[in-house]
Amino acid sequence: MVIKVLLAEDMHMVRGALVALLNLEPDIEVVAEVSSGDQILPTAKSVQPDVAVIDIDLPGKDGLTAAVEIHESLPGCHTLILTSLGRPGTVRRALDAKVKGFLLKDAPSDKLANAVRSVAIGRRVIDSELALAAWETDDCPLTGREIEILRVTARGRTVADIAAELFLSPGTVRNYLAAIVMKLNARNRVHAIRIATDAEWL
Template sequence: MIRVLLAEDMHMIRAALTALLRLEADLDVVAEVTRGDEIVPAALRVRPDVAIVDIDLPVLDGITAAAQLREVLPDCRILVLTAMGQPGQVRRALSVGIEAFLVKDAPGERLADAIRRTAAGLRVLDAELVASAMERGESPLTSREATVLRETAGGATAEEIAARLHLSVGTVRNYLTGAITKTGARNKIDAIRIAEDAGWL
């Protein structure tokens, strides 16, 4: 029996995935969580063989949570689910050693098969997603530029970001300008869109 932890914040999707997986005789959903920060505590409690993790989780994103899970439970295999296969997210997932990456619109039998293959120690990666990630390349943004752009995307003003990061307003604006230039954007809104589409934020 393969013990599965499911991390998905959308209630209907989580219920549907759980029902689907429970139809499989060799799969047992032993825990369900709705937030990224709940993954490690739940995994330590139930010791799953495979954790299915949605990328877009509240509080802590799925890839960061998966990296933390890898640290505390290295024997637990990780399968990341996403609605969109953004190249930057795929690269990030691969960089933290995630074994499997699957888009949510894959057929149900493909998910069950991916869980079995992941549990067996195999990598399950969509070839087109990986090729796209390799073509897109690494994020051109520095850590600070990405942070400032992420804060801006959340609605923070330059003054608020400066206060949070202990920087001058001018420095924050310089980081924003750098992010706009490096993404080839027309303005900060365009830079946010480009960076989010690429999975760089």
């Protein structure tokens, strides 16, 4: 049986290298490539992959949001996060997003292929040290929506920009930001961003 893979990676050279590596395996075939998070779910619905290999930091929708959507819409497709971000907070977010695997981009090529095989049959593949560190970190008090808003705020966006990007009213965005500052016991939004970044929640 050939494992069908969807690959989501925005860097063209990296994506090309990963496709070439995976297609060298006799039992793995990359059936689709996308470069933004917004393309993941529609493409997955079209090609019905067994495994989606997704980078976290993608243009548009982030990889973990797309992973949640795949989990909800295509339960037969398992997700493997492949990223250069090996921080414990990132791993914890990946676990919360119901991903089956988490590997760093600099992992050996045979490790990637074996991870795809394991994830395809429902096994969880996560670096043991990263997984342990993830469970030792403090739980984030923010909701997924609050993290999303704080992440956009950290990019220097105004309230109006955030409202337009996330299809919310400016008043709703301000309410979210006020709640975030209160939950984190922060002095202001900038301090809240620093607290969340240091805790690796963003």
